Amino acid sequence: MSVKKTTTIVEQLRRAQMSELLAMNKRLDGRGLKDYRELRIETGLIKKANGSALVSLGNTQVIAGIKVEVDEPFPDMPDKGLFICNAEVLPLASPYAEPGPPDEDAIELARVVDRGIRESEMIALDRLVLISGKKVYAVFADVSVLNTDGNLFDATSYAVVAALLTARVPRYDVQDEKLVKSEETIPLPINTIPVSITMAKIGNSIIVDPNAEEEACMDARITMATDEQGRVCAMQKGGSGTFSVDQLNEVASLAISLGSEVRERIRSSVASSTGGGANSIRSMTS
Amino acid sequence: MRVRFTLPGDRIATIEEFEGLDGVYQHSDGMLRASRVGKVTYDLKQRYVRVNGLKSILLPKVGDHVIGFVHMLTSNSANIRIVYINELRSDARFDAIYIGRGKIKVQNMFRVGDMVRAKVASILNGYIHVTFRDSNLGVIYTRCNQCGGEVVRLNAEEVKCVECNAVSSRKLAEDYGNVNALRCS
Amino acid sequence: MSRLMSEEGIRIDGRRWNELRPVRIEVGVLKNADGSSYIEFGKNKIVVAVYGPKEVHPKHMALPDRSVLRCRYHMLPFSVEERKNPAPSRREIEISKITREALEPALILEDYPRTVIDVFIEVLQSDGGSRCAGITAASVALADAGINMRDLVAACAAGKVGGRIVLDINDEEDKMGEADMPVAYLPNLKQVSLLQLDGKLTADEYRECLNLAISGCMQVYSIQREALMRKYFATDKRGGDEGGGGEEE
Numbered sequence: 001m002s003v004k005k006t007t008t009i010v011e012q013l014r015r016a017q018m019s020e021l022l023a024m025n026k027r028l029d030g031r032g033l034k035d036y037r038e039l040r041i042e043t044g045l046i047k048k049a050n051g052s053a054l055v056s057l058g059n060t061q062v063i064a065g066i067k068v069e070v071d072e073p074f075p076d077m078p079d080k081g082l083f084i085c086n087a088e089v090l091p092l093a094s095p096y097a098e099p100g101p102p103d104e105d106a107i108e109l110a111r112v113v114d115r116g117i118r119e120s121e122m123i124a125l126d127r128l129v130l131i132s133g134k135k136v137y138a139v140f141a142d143v144s145v146l147n148t149d150g151n152l153f154d155a156t157s158y159a160v161v162a163a164l165l166t167a168r169v170p171r172y173d174v175q176d177e178k179l180v181k182s183e184e185t186i187p188l189p190i191n192t193i194p195v196s197i198t199m200a201k202i203g204n205s206i207i208v209d210p211n212a213e214e215e216a217c218m219d220a221r222i223t224m225a226t227d228e229q230g231r232v233c234a235m236q237k238g239g240s241g242t243f244s245v246d247q248l249n250e251v252a253s254l255a256i257s258l259g260s261e262v263r264e265r266i267r268s269s270v271a272s273s274t275g276g277g278a279n280s281i282r283s284m285t286s
Numbered sequence: 287m288r289v290r291f292t293l294p295g296d297r298i299a300t301i302e303e304f305e306g307l308d309g310v311y312q313h314s315d316g317m318l319r320a321s322r323v324g325k326v327t328y329d330l331k332q333r334y335v336r337v338n339g340l341k342s343i344l345l346p347k348v349g350d351h352v353i354g355f356v357h358m359l360t361s362n363s364a365n366i367r368i369v370y371i372n373e374l375r376s377d378a379r380f381d382a383i384y385i386g387r388g389k390i391k392v393q394n395m396f397r398v399g400d401m402v403r404a405k406v407a408s409i410l411n412g413y414i415h416v417t418f419r420d421s422n423l424g425v426i427y428t429r430c431n432q433c434g435g436e437v438v439r440l441n442a443e444e445v446k447c448v449e450c451n452a453v454s455s456r457k458l459a460e461d462y463g464n465v466n467a468l469r470c471s
Numbered sequence: 472m473s474r475l476m477s478e479e480g481i482r483i484d485g486r487r488w489n490e491l492r493p494v495r496i497e498v499g500v501l502k503n504a505d506g507s508s509y510i511e512f513g514k515n516k517i518v519v520a521v522y523g524p525k526e527v528h529p530k531h532m533a534l535p536d537r538s539v540l541r542c543r544y545h546m547l548p549f550s551v552e553e554r555k556n557p558a559p560s561r562r563e564i565e566i567s568k569i570t571r572e573a574l575e576p577a578l579i580l581e582d583y584p585r586t587v588i589d590v591f592i593e594v595l596q597s598d599g600g601s602r603c604a605g606i607t608a609a610s611v612a613l614a615d616a617g618i619n620m621r622d623l624v625a626a627c628a629a630g631k632v633g634g635r636i637v638l639d640i641n642d643e644e645d646k647m648g649e650a651d652m653p654v655a656y657l658p659n660l661k662q663v664s665l666l667q668l669d670g671k672l673t674a675d676e677y678r679e680c681l682n683l684a685i686s687g688c689m690q691v692y693s694i695q696r697e698a699l700m701r702k703y704f705a706t707d708k709r710g711g712d713e714g715g716g717g718e719e720e
């Protein structure tokens with residue numbers, strides 16, 4: 001059963017402070033309304049994974065790992081590989097996270113990130129088939145949130161995308177209907193880079209990349225993923241408030257323009273990442 | 287005074303030489319040892335030694351000012367979830383208890399959900415007891431009992447709703463209504 | 472000689488019998504936690520957070536005279552060769568328990584009655600000896616949280632590989648070797664707070680193995696000290712980085 005979490009009076013008080021500032025186009029942390037926080041991406045730090053990425057978006061910090069296995073395809077999709085995305089907010093990520101199976105927020109997080117990647121057709125699933133109807137690659141993306149400070153959607157999405165872009169999977173040869181694993185590794189077949197942009201509505205203001213304090217006070221949230229052609233490919237509205245049609249038009253244009261900016265950031269991070277990873281956690285927090 | 291850095295377990299002195307204060311413990315081997323990361327200071331006149339921790343743990347102490355919200359009310363007591371200790375944010379979710387003593391019923395001082403400022407009066411058996419006996423202590427933010435609307439201060443003991451005009455009683459702090467009572471720390 | 476140990480006494484990863492894998496520790500890596508650390512111990516990559524002392528929920532778990540220590544050791548799905556289910560396994564539950572028992576004697580829990588202290592150990596990438604690396608990092612995170620402690624806890628394994636007693640068993644030596652003995656040690660108080668053994672050792676080998684593991688713990692301890700000193704006293708030139716509970720100046 002899903003129940004709205006009660007907001008404490010602390011948040012109501014904060015909201016009053018926030019609204020005063022937003023009326024002057026300012027935010028409590030000093031950002032402009034359309035500014036996202038500092039984004040850092042490091043890939044390749046987990047050698048036991050096929051691909052991995054550590055992403056920090058302000059103080060939000062997440063790690064994604066890709067594991068690729070050989071599995072049977074779904075019976076209704078014999079010529080498609082599998083992509084499975086999971087997310088969990090680790091209990092070390094916040095004083096309010098508890099150990100246990102993923103709650104509704106973690107499940108929504110995983111599904112929204114999954115949708116952006118699936119619907120943009122980022123991975124060419126039809127090229128993950130090894131033996132039609134029998135053997136396909138199954139790509140598991142597991143994301144763990146290490147430190148929460150709002151906007152887990154975008155941080156998680158960037159981490160999965162960066163990990164997928166840098167993943168190496170074993171190549172298989174088919175001999176007499178049997179798979180033979182070769183020594184060689186190949187990258188995953190990638191069609192496009194989807195970029196998720198999350199915005200929040202507080203009063204009548206739209207802000208980009210809400211932090212935890214802003215999320216606690218927001219009326220509603222919207223996440224939009226766009227592809228390289230500037231097409232919107234997945235959306236999720238969240239929170240108990242509403243958006244007007246004008247506001248929805250505004251957020252779509254923002255998602256497209258900021259999306260292409262972030263896409264370049266992801267591209268250059270992936271290209272320049274050394275894969276050493278030894279300094280990653282330290283550098284993220286310095 | 288001499289200053290030196292220590293980590294937990296480091297030998298600082300023998301029990302014959304000094305008396306250990308904060309951040310120092312006495313081990314069964316007759317040694318005084320540091321119990322935290324910090325700077326040791328020896329007071330050579332008084333023969334005291336202490337380790338000043340570089341990171342202090344936020345635990346409510348007697349005399350501290352705390353801000354929290356009332357989450358449970360009975361006829362003569364209130365439970366308060368602490369959110370700030372001396373203006374520092376605390377996520378430890380400590381619970382404080384207020385037990386009414388005066389003529390005024392506790393239900394006429396607060397409502398569930400009210401944000402209050404209190405002072406830690408005592409810590410008994412691990413329970414944090416708070417007092418409101420001062421003009422700067424009491425409710426710092428509340429809403430109307432009837433309709434949930436905004437209320438304004440009438441006097442030190444009453445608020446009035448701006449929407450439904452209902453008047454209800456509260457023990458108000460003197461700066462009631464000041465949004466900046468909670469700093470953005 | 473097995474393939475784990477060459478004629479010259481060189482191990483599969485190039486180390487000698489008494490050599491530790493590279494260890495590095497960072498202090499204070501997570502913003503939300505009260506204390507945190509990150510450790511690389513060989514190929515292990517582990518992050519630890521400490522929360523507390525804080526209110527106990529449910530309340531009946533609280534102890535009137537001391538704080539309750541809770542530990543969770545957990546591996547991320549991609550930390551091992553075969554993808555691991557994120558739900559805690561029996562192995563992780565046991566390691567959580569022995570980790571708590573290895574740390575408890577070092578903590579002055581009586582200073583925080585009716586509270587709880589949570590220790591979360593997350594293995595990002597695992598190699599042999601992840602429990603020792605986790606305990607080592609957890610004790611640094613507890614010190615970073617400012618919790619009163621009698622001592623740090625340093626942990627390191629020793630074992631028997633290719634017929635020889637060797638320090639700090641890696642993944643392959645653990646799988647193919649004859650014995651693995653993880654030890655946690657309170658370096659100033661000279662007490663052992665964790666001891667396990669998988670495999671066969673003679674009485675003499677056992678003594679040799681224990682001494683070697685403790686010497687490994689002392690090496691780990693100096694890395695812990697160095698990490699904490701770097702974090703807290705790096706800008707200040709004076710004072711106590713003499714390693715190992717120095718005397719008065």
